[in-house]
Amino acid sequence: MGKWEGFFSNETKGLKSSEIRDLLKLTEGKNVISFAGGLPDPSTFPVEDIKKITDEILETKSSSALQYTATAGVAELRKQLVSFSGLRGITGISENNVFVSVGSQEALFILFNVLVDPGDNVIVEKPTYLTALNVLRTRKPQFHGVTVTDKGPDLHALESQLKKLKSEGKRIKLMYVIPTAQNPAGTTMYLDDRKYLMELASSYDFLVVEDDAYGFLVFEGDNPPPLKALDKEGRVIYLGTFSKILSPGLRLGWIVADEEIIREVELFKQNVDLHTPSLNQFIAAEAIRRGVIQSNLPKTKALYKQKRDYMIQAMDKYFPSVVKRTKPVGGMFVFTWLPEKFNTTQLLQEAMLKGVAYVPGNSFYYDYSGANTMRINFSFPSKEEIEKGIEILGNLIKSKL
């Protein structure tokens, strides 16, 4: 027991160090090819534009850009986000429906605190985004999983579950869902399924927390409108992020939701950090207003499609055919299923000794199933690293068959 451990709150005693994070720390300073992160390729950052914008902001608006601002966000950015949301088909909203957060992570943190009590019934995809799961876990809900197929979550299975839960007198509070370029599965739901999900949400009266982190990064196939665009009742809480389309280091995300929900989020954020950095918000507002983000997207999408293709080719070349994998239509990750006997958490230590890191897939399952899966990032590593890393990983898997 540490010297100060007796002073820590009961609530945080559950915050154990992530096994993976500890493992990944072992790679620091070593020459390990990392497929583990979710980092954008830095060549996609519009550095020159950001520099020009920042200069002009500091020249003309430093008194506000360096000063405290409103908890809900800088007025100009909220205004720009109203029109920017239109690019995703979200209309009929005003600045009062928009809230700016420190990355979409903070939006997840605040929303799950504001909405979920211990024991509440929540639905998540299997698999789903691990850091959303981590926050949800701290709220101690009753989890219900819906399996992600290559067309998105299995809504027929979901409907059966909802019926069953209702018959047991259980009320569903919310569903957390990533309909577009799902992380980690890389799939996108069809429009019809989106409508179907909205009908389920309405019939069974639950909120939908829609994570659209990769909505602007679909490089193949259809990109139907987000659930929020189909939402007639205000039950969808939409999350966007600048991390994948401008710069993650600026830590900017946003929420589009009913004003009543925005108000509650605002009250909570007041305690968390008063407000999101002003300068960063001024930069993002200008990046939208000048079309910097919009005109940067095709380049980013082309690059990520290329890298995905490269990763897929490498997998087809080096992975044994018993390994199943997704072919993502957007985002930054390929998800793979190894034969059942594999435990990818155990395998990770060996992989790292051989010079490759990935994220074991069980982190993406609320029930820690998926022990034979792994998430592999293709946006950050170079083509050479992709080729070499996948070869090492493939050989390692083959050696264990």
Add this chain to the structure above:
Amino acid sequence: MGKWEGFFSNETKGLKSSEIRDLLKLTEGKNVISFAGGLPDPSTFPVEDIKKITDEILETKSSSALQYTATAGVAELRKQLVSFSGLRGITGISENNVFVSVGSQEALFILFNVLVDPGDNVIVEKPTYLTALNVLRTRKPQFHGVTVTDKGPDLHALESQLKKLKSEGKRIKLMYVIPTAQNPAGTTMYLDDRKYLMELASSYDFLVVEDDAYGFLVFEGDNPPPLKALDKEGRVIYLGTFSKILSPGLRLGWIVADEEIIREVELFKQNVDLHTPSLNQFIAAEAIRRGVIQSNLPKTKALYKQKRDYMIQAMDKYFPSVVKRTKPVGGMFVFTWLPEKFNTTQLLQEAMLKGVAYVPGNSFYYDYSGANTMRINFSFPSKEEIEKGIEILGNLIKSKL
């Protein structure tokens, strides 16, 4: 009841809209002289230096400054904060004792979540910083108050309380204290009292959360080292902020603490927002390294001393003599005591109609006492506004005597 109210968590149902914030919203867009905020004078922002620094960072380090970074903070900033802490007499620490947060507000939020369980005994000054109190309240502790005299908290009274609590078998978890240029009282504890407080913390085995928001902004009299500089056991958790010495809009604060505590804070922050914005941290690191902050301080202190003197003179001229007030040795606020019959929350509505806003002092008392007090900011308003606003306020008070 709102449409979505039934979906909000029990924990957040206590998050009521601040009466004052609602009142202050009434001033928006109106010509009201605001003594209510805690905004720095924007003329103190070293805009040209920030511009130059940002340009150079984007030129040479954009791949890291715009990318994700470590949860504990950018390595270079943590390194600079080790030496910067030396200016406040804090020595013998390494980067591992330093943690960067989204303003010191986030540090307060995380620390109180990590350290305080419902029912825990915590000590706060009467009065103390209202937003720290607001976060603490969400943790539902048992509050114990120690009155702030013109020499800081009354430590003899504290010792008696500690003895009593101990005899009742109650364990004290922590004390939240602002030893230097106290907000809102403006007082600074003598060195001997600081040593005395550290002895009490050691004997009664509680942690000390030391808020040093104004440590670099003492413009008069002694400025003894913070408690952290006297801490031999690692029981002081020190909070610093760039908001008052560089720019609040960058939202940067930091913690200096025992590694074991830093580790727990890191785990918690991982869920809150992954990390503090990278670009902002690079800017602050350079602002320290180049001495921008250090060489900007004398100007800021001179300006605030001048504004304080102006405020004090105006008060002496326009306030009736029954109103008692502090003469702050640093920071941004004068605290005043009106005759007992006054209720400054009620008075605020009238004051705003006449064109002046302030913060009613009861917000700074954990037990909402101090109904006859007010906090008045002098850093943001102009000299003309100070003169005019204090005249209006003085006349209003006189008319009620």
